Amino acid sequence: MFNSFGHLFRVTTWGESHGPALGATVDGCPPGIPVDEAALQHWLDRRKPGQSKHTTQRKEPDAVEILSGVFEGRTTGTPIQLTIRNTDQRSKDYGEIAEKFRPGHADITYWQKYGIRDYRGGGRSSARETAARVAAGGIARAALAELAPSLRITGYMTAMGPLDVDPARFDWDEIGRNDFWCPDAEAAKAFADHLDWLRRDDHNSVGAIVECTARGVPPGLGAPVYAKLDTDLAAAMMSINAVKGVEIGEGMHAARLTGRDNADEIAMGPDGPEYSSNHAGGILGGISTGQDVVVRFAVKPTSSILSERRTVTKSGEDTTLVTKGRHDPCVGIRAVPVAEAMMACVLLDHLLLDRGQTGGVRGQIG
Numbered sequence: 456m457f458n459s460f461g462h463l464f465r466v467t468t469w470g471e472s473h474g475p476a477l478g479a480t481v482d483g484c485p486p487g488i489p490v491d492e493a494a495l496q497h498w499l500d501r502r503k504p505g506q507s508k509h510t511t512q513r514k515e516p517d518a519v520e521i522l523s524g525v526f527e528g529r530t531t532g533t534p535i536q537l538t539i540r541n542t543d544q545r546s547k548d549y550g551e552i553a554e555k556f557r558p559g560h561a562d563i564t565y566w567q568k569y570g571i572r573d574y575r576g577g578g579r580s581s582a583r584e585t586a587a588r589v590a591a592g593g594i595a596r597a598a599l600a601e602l603a604p605s606l607r608i609t610g611y612m613t614a615m616g617p618l619d620v621d622p623a624r625f626d627w628d629e630i631g632r633n634d635f636w637c638p639d640a641e642a643a644k645a646f647a648d649h650l651d652w653l654r655r656d657d658h659n660s661v662g663a664i665v666e667c668t669a670r671g672v673p674p675g676l677g678a679p680v681y682a683k684l685d686t687d688l689a690a691a692m693m694s695i696n697a698v699k700g701v702e703i704g705e706g707m708h709a710a711r712l713t714g715r716d717n718a719d720e721i722a723m724g725p726d727g728p729e730y731s732s733n734h735a736g737g738i739l740g741g742i743s744t745g746q747d748v749v750v751r752f753a754v755k756p757t758s759s760i761l762s763e764r765r766t767v768t769k770s771g772e773d774t775t776l777v778t779k780g781r782h783d784p785c786v787g788i789r790a791v792p793v794a795e796a797m798m799a800c801v802l803l804d805h806l807l808l809d810r811g812q813t814g815g816v817r818g819q820i821g
Contacts, residue, residue: 460691462682463811464598464804466591470539471573472581473549478538479587481524481594483807486532488598495519495537495593502589502792515542515583519590530594537590541583549575554768555776559758566769582696582786585793592796595803602806605671608798610791611636613751614664615646636791654784660757663787667692667750667794669802672737674745675817676805683741684748684805691797692752697786700753704736719746728820743805750798754787 459467463483470477496519503517517539524535553574556563561580565572572578599606611630613620620639630636633643653659677684689701700707709717712734720731730746737748759782766776783789809815 460694461800461804463807464595464800466588466800468584468587468591470541470584470587471578472541472576472583473573473578474541476538476540477584477587478536479591481535481537481591483804484524484530484532484535484594484598485602485807486530488530488594488601489528490521490525490530490594490597491528492519492521494597495521495590498589498593498596498792498796499539499586502586502789515586517586519593530598535594537587537594539586539590549779551779552776554770555774556766556769557758557776557778558764558766559755580696582783582789585696585789585796588800589792589796592799595796595799598803599799599806602803603671603673606673606802607670608667608795608802609670610665610667610795610798611638612646612663612787612791613638613666615785615787616649616661616663618642618645618649635788650784658761660760660782660784660786662756663754663785663790665752665754665787665790665794667791667798669737669748669798672743672745672748672802673806674743675813676802676809677738677742678808679741682805682808683738684743684801685736685738685741687801687805688748688750688798691801692750692794695752695754695790695793695797697754697757697790698752699755702736702751703738704749705734706736706751709734723821748798748802750794752794754785754790757783757786 458469459465465482467480499517499519503515520538522536522538524531524533552562556566560577562572562574565580576583609627609630612635620637620642624639624641626638629640630638633640635643635646637643637646650661653661685703689703692698692701705712705717717734719734721728730744733746733749735744737744737746759778761777763775763777766774768774
């Protein structure tokens with residue numbers, strides 16, 4: 456129950472961190488979309504573990520298999536089944552937590568809700584589940600490439616702990632050149648030094664801020680009340696493991712602005728309305744404006760650290776725990792491709808909803 460998201464483009468994920476496999480069932484994808492396993496693998500390779508010293512050293516190829524819904528390289532309009540086999544489980548690393556609850560993890564709440572939990576790597580609550588989302592996001596990207604070919608989705612890290620990027624050094628091309636999906640080369644070096652110290656010397660972890668921008672989003676996606684584009688984007692990002700806060704556009708900072716400062720003034724340009732700024736993050740009244748859609752979220756520090764923490768056992772005894780295993784010292788790094796995948800799924804879903812409701816009809820300006 457509650458393992459699905461989306462309205463017309465609907466994704467259901469399944470599987471556990473240390474089970475034989477995990478994956479996604481994608482329903483509602485339009486027929487005739489070119490897609491194959493190699494295209495999906497490109498996106499999964501951006502998220503998979505063990506690619507640098509700054510992420511978990513679990514070695515998973517994250518090889519995706521398409522089991523249904525695609526024939527001769529094109530989607531058929533029927534459910535698409537995506538499967539990713541787990542190959543590098545070390546369940547013995549988690550034997551100690553079978554009776555103890557890891558602080559900061561979902562262990563205790565899963566037990567309180569269900570009375571049973573898969574303690575091997577967190578089971579269903581593990582961030583490994585996000586591999587399935589990235590695979591589904593690959594399907595969404597393929598459909599968007601056909602239906603909205605000018606649309607581009609890019610995620611990046613803007614902060615790690617106390618360190619921030621410098622907006623004056625923002626470089627779209629730099630994002631893919633470093634281990635942190637960071638648009639600022641100097642900040643990426645500082646991120647690396649800070650994370651090395653935390654991981655090696657302090658046996659600790661750190662949080663991050665991830666931003667995801669969609670450029671070329673057509674105006675008119677979303678609805679004014681219960682199907683707001685920003686509502687679904689916020690829910691999608693908030694569902695990512697370890698995310699504790701989501702902002703659209705100016706976000707929380709909008710509370711510190713005046714109405715004069717926050718309003719994005721509009722003027723007519725050669726191709727239609729043009730905005731002087733984008734405090735709204737590309738969404739007004741729940742509907743896209745045609746500007747960049749900008750979503751930002753905060754990721755908490757990884758709770759699995761090699762420092763002793765106090766906790767309790769299932770029998771109610773006080774104890775301590777050092778979390779063993781292979782973990783990301785900064786979850787934000789691998790959250791970037793997950794954010795892109797969720798953005799793609801939501802935008803495609805709303806594109807299909809709009810196509811069904813309005814048929815692409817738009818109010819004319821000028």
